Amino acid sequence: MTDKNQGEGDKISAEKYNKGATEFAKSGRVEAAAQDAKKALEGKERKELIGAEVLGKSHAHGEDPQVKR
Template sequence: MSKPQDPKSPDIQGEGNYDATRRYDKAATDFVQSGKVDQGARDARPKSEAEAEAMKKAEQEGKSHAKGEDPALRKGGASK
């Protein structure tokens, strides 16, 4: 069980932890620049038909809780 954080802690920064965001952004940028994205995508592919079906079910379950697709994700940019 985790201990509640002190609201004056430097890790609590209003709407988010800016240091953690910077670390994540740097790690993501470093990964992309490493040239390992294609290999990572291949490694993430389902290993079997059963795993592919489980992944599809999980995606559908997640989408069932969503309010809708972000129009910015559609081809051609945001809807007008």
């Protein structure tokens, strides 16, 4: 691995993320993670999670148009 600045669009990090996401999707743990997330949103963590979502969206440049296909 190199410490060289890759500029905008860090390819090494993108490859790591894509590999990890693919491995997770194939792992068989997706349904359990989804159920855990649902329980968190329905439980004590709801307020904190909603606050984090609002904060994250406040930094965004808008919703990705591809999200609402």
